[in-house]
Amino acid sequence: MSADPAAQTSPAPDVVRHLYVHVPFCPTICPYCDFHVLTRRAGMVERYLERLEAEAAQLAATYRTELDTVYLGGGTPSFLRDAEIEALVGSVRRHLGWGRLENTLEVNPGTATPERAMHWRALGFDRASVGVQSLDDATLTFLGRQHDAQQAREAVTTLIRTGFRVSGDLITAVPGQPLESDIQGLLDLGVGHVSAYTLTIEPGTEFARRGVTVEEEDERRGFEQTEALLTARGLTRYEISNYARPGQESRHNLAYWQGRTYLGLGPGAAGHYPADGGWQMADGGGPRAADVLTVRRTNPHLHEWLTGEAGEAEPIDAPEFVTDALFMGLRLRAGVNLGDLSRRSGLNVPQVYAAPIEVNVARGLLALDGEQLRATPDGWWVLNRVITDFLEVEVTGQDAAGSGSPS
Structure with a gap:
């Protein structure tokens, strides 16, 4: 390459x-x-x-x-x-x-x-x-x-x-x-x-x-x-x-695989948007606006879209940003740079997710070279299972690494 x-x-x-x-x-x-x-x-x-x-x-x-x-x-x-x-x-x-x-x-x-x-x-x-x-x-x-x-x-x-x-x-x-x-x-x-x-x-x-x-x-x-x-x-x-x-x-x-922002245009189109474009949850729930790094939006199907219906918006906070980035980025042969992901998310990723990283390295499903984390061929085959281990980590307010810049 x-x-x-x-x-x-x-x-x-x-x-x-x-x-x-x-x-x-x-x-x-x-x-x-x-x-x-x-x-x-x-x-x-x-x-x-x-x-x-x-x-x-x-x-x-x-x-x-x-x-x-x-x-x-x-x-x-x-x-x-x-x-x-x-x-x-x-x-x-x-x-x-x-x-x-x-x-x-x-x-x-x-x-x-x-x-x-x-x-x-x-x-x-x-x-x-x-x-x-x-x-x-x-x-x-x-x-x-x-x-x-x-x-x-x-x-x-x-x-x-x-x-x-x-x-x-x-x-x-x-x-x-x-x-x-x-x-x-x-x-x-x-x-x-x-x-x-x-x-x-x-x-x-x-x-x-x-x-x-x-x-x-x-x-x-x-x-x-x-x-x-x-x-x-x-x-x-x-x-x-x-x-x-x-x-x-x-x-x-x-x-997509690097977790960058992109716009989705047309019926059924999905996009990954900067949070500064504004967002709101239908029920008023979800994280506070200050905690939102990006927003995932999905347009409705054609007939609803033609009427101007807004579709769905999902605010992405730091833990979800990290697990999304890992799920997509570990699809890549190059994997994910944990230092870059820490800067983008505001979380100390190597520290917060040390347990699932160590477990899956020991299983032969992930490989860690410095800050670069990648999936092995066996890990690619069971990537959903690998990411489940990361989703189970409880993130607290003490885990921040600094200001995130997600794009």
């Missing part, structure tokens, strides 16, 4: 440098999907774009933005027609600016043509996350995908030729999937980044209703085989599910 992308200087705490935009529309709903998605209906996209413009203006009036990254996810952002995506980008640029380092568009292979790829590049996108999922037609059929393997190959090739940095998404642990062929085929196309996620059966999905299951041994086998195949071809596993050639890491997703 190039210079460690996880080792970055913290920006000023009142500046937000990352923006996520949710586009909920899809051509069809995949049987494994539990995101906020829906098929488009007459007039719905127009109403969505009008509300998006208003929400972008509201965010701009509340928060100071100097964007490094913008990420359009979904849903299927590339399912928007050319004029629609142009209007969306215009709203973002007018009110919030545009990413100076990276601007990502999620792309369904069936929507990518040379003409559309050039249009996306002209709008300012330079990175494409392509939902390949597999290069095996039988696996794609099982997953309910509307594209075939040839369309996926053509989409990736087209985007690379148009100048995009391309990330390919793969789903692993699918029954009968030729995983080695999928990985080799994707790398042969020239992608510099691969996101490999285990098939997960979420409640309420079509797969759950059908009784589809994933065996843990198949999940673990896919987890390990994916790493072996990708690292053998020169990609580095920089996060549990993400691999990249040097310099090809997702800068936007790194902001």
Whole structure:
């Protein structure tokens, strides 16, 4: 890997440098999907774009933005027609600016043509996350995908030729999937980044209703085989599910894993906001405003969002900031710098959390090198259990390390 992308200087705490935009529309709903998605209906996209413009203006009036990254996810952002995506980008640029380092568009292979790829590049996108999922037609059929393997190959090739940095998404642990062929085929196309996620059966999905299951041994086998195949071809596993050639890491997703603040725009979008934008709990409960470091907000789903409903706000105090940062940061190969986390949270993290650190180091689930704490491969596999040990620590007012600066 190039210079460690996880080792970055913290920006000023009142500046937000990352923006996520949710586009909920899809051509069809995949049987494994539990995101906020829906098929488009007459007039719905127009109403969505009008509300998006208003929400972008509201965010701009509340928060100071100097964007490094913008990420359009979904849903299927590339399912928007050319004029629609142009209007969306215009709203973002007018009110919030545009990413100076990276601007990502999620792309369904069936929507990518040379003409559309050039249009996306002209709008300012330079990175494409392509939902390949597999290069095996039988696996794609099982997953309910509307594209075939040839369309996926053509989409990736087209985007690379148009100048995009391309990330390919793969789903692993699918029954009968030729995983080695999928990985080799994707790398042969020239992608510099691969996101490999285990098939997960979420409640309420079509797969759950059908009784589809994933065996843990198949999940673990896919987890390990994916790493072996990708690292053998020169990609580095920089996060549990993400691999990249040097310099090809997702800068936007790194902001999530590093616990940075980011705005969420659109229905169902989540954001991690500076506390200085103001917040209130519906019941008046929660920590005092002086104790709040950041706020997590989640927008309501489309119909409520269109009416201007506010959604949910969760104030984050120092202990929760630390456990969130550990849960996200330990996903990274580089792990978390405890000194930096102490400065950002205002807690003496090595002292307050000495017991769970020592226990999990002894178990072989964590490794501590100076101030750098990271999860081992075995620790990655049971990260939820590791974080539970940290959640059980009782933090008192005597544990402060100084003034926190969370961004």
